[in-house]
Amino acid sequence: MRKDYSSWSLFTKGLRHNEGWDPAWRSAEPKPSYDVVIVGAGGHGLATAYYLAKEHGLRNVAVIEKGYLGGGNTARNTTIVRSNYLWDEAALLYEHALKLWEGLTEDLNFNVMFSQRGVFNLGHTLQDMRDIERRVNANNLNGIDALVLDAAEVKRRIPILNTAKTARYPVLGASFQPRGGIARHDAVAWGFARAASKYGVDIIENCEVIGMDIANGRIVGLETTRGPIRSERVGCVASGHSSVLAKMAGIRMPIESHPLQAFVSESMKPVLDTVVMSNAVHGYASQSDKGELVIGAGIDHYTSYTQRGSPHIIEHTAAAIIELFPMFSRVRMNRQWGGIVDTTPDACPIISKTKIKGLYFNCGWGTGGFKATPGSGNVFAHTIAKDDPHPLNRAFDLARFSTGHLIDEHGAAGVAH
């Protein structure tokens, strides 16, 4: 059993030049069988395993990962956390996640550096402002903190923002969620991995699923690059590769996988102490604790699994950010990358049972999955453990694409796709 981190352990290990720390989690060899196998060791998959062990007493659990832990979209997002979605179903799901974020560092005994620095969604047209009013009112009715700010107040809170009336798309106001913010994305993966591992969950890297064993409409095991693993319950949390896994089970998914690019600048003194998003000029930015600007924008329009996109999207993103923050025009960019996002027709996730008994999918988070990490794992663990959806994810069933009960969140998703 690994010891909890504490001020005392930091002090004593510090005296020994930080030698002798235990590895945060145990890298396991695959056993022949498990009660539950989670496919995908990103934030959502690891959170699922953690809540399965913590809340449902399922400890004979494996999380298998084709690459390395947290190396997919968990490491590639822009770390924004908020819950200001329009429709009840989505708002309550993301708010569930936000409430878990607020206690996550203590719960995991791992500092996920959750910083509630607020999130602004800018409005640039009268229609933007009407939509913002409507969304803020809907949020307040759902008990979610949100307020409408006018341009002068936005300028007061973000002095470096260009609110000039002569701008091509002048800022007319914003919605503001004070409890929103950012978190350290890698720490989320590491923290969940460590906490799950402590409960006995096996984390198995470099283990890719290459086939599913299905008998009489029920999943009985997986074929992997490290041999067969038996399990009667399998949860797939593979984001961009969900269609690939679903095809192995003969299931069609309403998902298209697109590259979403992001980049960070060189480190600078603090200039931006909040998160700014704009649908109209289409960019979003925050400043990390290391001082880097973290910038993202829209997806590449074609489907791809290549984890890179086209340069003109970068140019478009940079143009949007400079439109909002003219002083950033001289900032040098350090790194640029792409992640593969699993977009759905209604910009909402699929957290669902399937026609194969014992096979569950948690996917379709598209461009906004990071913010939901703990909530997603929490309700998906419930879905797997009880073989029945949690009340908060009942509406996110795969069947909604037959019944027509879509939850259209393109407006609040913040990224056009």
Place this chain on the structure above:
Amino acid sequence: MFVFFCPHCGENREEEEFGYGGEAFIPRPSAPETLDDDAWGDYLFMRKNPKGWHWEMWSHNTGCRKFFVVKRNTATNAIAGSWTLSDGRKAYDAEGGAT
């Protein structure tokens, strides 16, 4: 940045001139009123989204404004070729409609 050959214009042009049209050759049901919800939902929303060769439509937005078909590998970004819709359909069928 992709460079696509537009079979209508007979020119290689950069990606910015084109718009993505999604998966190609999804047949519109001939009698939609006879379909059940699952079949109609499948037509509207379900996509192959393969990791590998993908038959897809692009439109030449700033050129001839016509749609054409591209066979592109989504795992490598390799492009096998461009066809008009009718020629592409023949090539697609000759492969057995495989992804």
